[in-house]
Amino acid sequence: MSYQSVMDQKKDIMKNALRLDYEQFEYPGIGFDYEKMMASSGYTLEDVMRIQRENNVGQTPMIELKRLSAYARKFAKPGHGARIFLKDESQNISGSFKARRAAMSIYQAKKLGYKGVIAATSGNYGAAVAALAARAGLKCIIVQECYDSNGVGQPEIIEKARACQAYGAEVVQLSVGPELFYEFLVLLKETGYFNASLYSPYGVMGIETLGYEIATDMMATEFRFPDAVIVTNAGGGNLTGTARGLKKAGAINTKIIAASVDLSGLHMASDSDFNMKSFTTGHTGFGIPFSTFPDRSDVPRSAARPLRYMDRYGLVNQGSVFFITEALAVLEGMERGPAGNTSLAMAFSIAQEMKDTEIIVVQETEYTGAGKHMNAQISFASDRGIQLKLGNPLDESPGHNIIFPSSGSMLKHKELDLRSLKISYLKHYKDVMLFEQDIIYLSEELNTTVDEIKQLLEEINEAKK
Amino acid sequence: MIQPLTYVEIYRVILPAHERSQNLPKDTMRVPFEMRIRGRLLKEAKIGDVVEIETQTKRIETGILMSQEPYFAHSFGHYVPILSDLRRIILDETEDLS
Numbered sequence: 001m002s003y004q005s006v007m008d009q010k011k012d013i014m015k016n017a018l019r020l021d022y023e024q025f026e027y028p029g030i031g032f033d034y035e036k037m038m039a040s041s042g043y044t045l046e047d048v049m050r051i052q053r054e055n056n057v058g059q060t061p062m063i064e065l066k067r068l069s070a071y072a073r074k075f076a077k078p079g080h081g082a083r084i085f086l087k088d089e090s091q092n093i094s095g096s097f098k099a100r101r102a103a104m105s106i107y108q109a110k111k112l113g114y115k116g117v118i119a120a121t122s123g124n125y126g127a128a129v130a131a132l133a134a135r136a137g138l139k140c141i142i143v144q145e146c147y148d149s150n151g152v153g154q155p156e157i158i159e160k161a162r163a164c165q166a167y168g169a170e171v172v173q174l175s176v177g178p179e180l181f182y183e184f185l186v187l188l189k190e191t192g193y194f195n196a197s198l199y200s201p202y203g204v205m206g207i208e209t210l211g212y213e214i215a216t217d218m219m220a221t222e223f224r225f226p227d228a229v230i231v232t233n234a235g236g237g238n239l240t241g242t243a244r245g246l247k248k249a250g251a252i253n254t255k256i257i258a259a260s261v262d263l264s265g266l267h268m269a270s271d272s273d274f275n276m277k278s279f280t281t282g283h284t285g286f287g288i289p290f291s292t293f294p295d296r297s298d299v300p301r302s303a304a305r306p307l308r309y310m311d312r313y314g315l316v317n318q319g320s321v322f323f324i325t326e327a328l329a330v331l332e333g334m335e336r337g338p339a340g341n342t343s344l345a346m347a348f349s350i351a352q353e354m355k356d357t358e359i360i361v362v363q364e365t366e367y368t369g370a371g372k373h374m375n376a377q378i379s380f381a382s383d384r385g386i387q388l389k390l391g392n393p394l395d396e397s398p399g400h401n402i403i404f405p406s407s408g409s410m411l412k413h414k415e416l417d418l419r420s421l422k423i424s425y426l427k428h429y430k431d432v433m434l435f436e437q438d439i440i441y442l443s444e445e446l447n448t449t450v451d452e453i454k455q456l457l458e459e460i461n462e463a464k465k
Numbered sequence: 466m467i468q469p470l471t472y473v474e475i476y477r478v479i480l481p482a483h484e485r486s487q488n489l490p491k492d493t494m495r496v497p498f499e500m501r502i503r504g505r506l507l508k509e510a511k512i513g514d515v516v517e518i519e520t521q522t523k524r525i526e527t528g529i530l531m532s533q534e535p536y537f538a539h540s541f542g543h544y545v546p547i548l549s550d551l552r553r554i555i556l557d558e559t560e561d562l563s
Contacts, residue, residue, distance in 0.1 A: 002484070003480060003484055003486065040541040040558065067562060069561065070559075070562045071555075071559050071562065074558070074559075074562070114540050116522060139522045140522075146501075149496035149497075149499070151501075153541075155539045155540075159537075162537045162539070165503075165521075169521065170498065170522045170524075171502070172500060172503075173500065173502065174479070174499065174501075175490060175496070175497075175498055177485065177486065177487055177498050178488075178489075179480055179485060179486050180497045182479075182480070182486075183479055183500065187527050190524070191522070252557050267490050269490055270487055270490040270492055270493055271490075271491055271492045271493040271495075271496055272492045273490075275547045291529070322548075322551070323551055323555075326551045326552055326555060327555045330552055330555055331554060337508065353551075359467075368477055370540050371539035371540070373541050373542070374548070375541045375542045375545060375548060376539070376540065376541050376542040377542070378545045378547070378548060379541075379543045379545050380542060380545075382545060388503065388545070388547045389547070389552075390550060404547060404550075407554060407558060408555065414480075433472045461496065
């Protein structure tokens, strides 16, 4: 089957693989009814909780990181340095919060009578889908982007392949390139399996319980909601689901802060850049494009729409995430990550801006192990000629060096301007005639007012002239 | 010769360089889009032969036979001095904390 002929059948293949008619949610114009789509499954938050509980998913520990908080406080002004709490999501079946998403996809696949599921993922989601498919007696295929053209595999992704196989899944390992989507479609067509997409309503509603638990955990022990929740952001589902869950629990004033590893300068579809990065997820290569254009995913309308919920977005460098991963181990006795600790690095920096009575929740951890352990990643980087040094992490140049903070005082994040992200989002519509209903839709998408949308669109038009 | 039903890994070019998606960086455009997959060898063969395998989900895949009884060799990597530096910095800077 040629590339083009398969891509031409995309719509039908996708429809058969989810049995969800996305047309019913479309508005005239550019928009669609997001809440109608999210409600279309008919699952309530209670249903999701029950399904997850039956599968050893969710209800993870919430732990105050007292020594790590005190370490950050050391570098803050008097009276500053927020308390940092951590939701230990590594305790889910398969070792990450992705089990929450997989639980719902698998439940839906089973309910609709599919014999198997397929997911396109190089990350923890693969292991999660494989583990939950095993519990449901469904066959499972995981499609990974794994190797460069020299056949060198990213150690973290190889570890995920091992985990998937351990749960009885088949792993299809591909070289670098967006044609992964082509092979994904070929396999969906050949097998007739369910598309366990990260971006379907099921893939996102599974995380709402995480936000809900964060709110209720804090209420139970601190008698208040957290001031901020920090979320590692890649495809946007983690942030979207967490924020929705917090709101459902009533935590409407909690700030939602996104964090990604800064991989500026590395091209995500580049064969030679592929193995020059030490993070295969949680980075800007996914975080920024999926925020500014959510519908680039493997479903017609993504349920992950982070700009609807994001209050701030900060970047940390690779060296800082490794530093905080080490700190979590030696100060708190928790060996986790590293990729899942992106939000923890950000929390360490942001805590210093906040009062010492305020509370930050870092909403995930992930298991660590051979291949994905920070020692494995740093040793792999040094073997590929990446320079390792201590210094100011903000001077790091991804692909050339990794700069580790020479002191905790040097671990700082870089703030991204949300306004410029909104402009990038709106630029996708710069040549489209927009009507009032489209502007209202855009104001919901970007969590702002109709007036601001009009103003931003005017700025884009001015720049065009 | 490798016997039928042996666990093996095969390799197949899914799209040669000239049939790849447009919109690719130059370095990626120059190389084929490749797949590696494991399963049970269906007929006796030797390394380098084009063979059929049965995969974990009982699909049939065709490709060049690359290795017999493949295994995972990923590890925690070798010693990296800078990690010891990080540990020392963090422990020194937190020594005065209760």
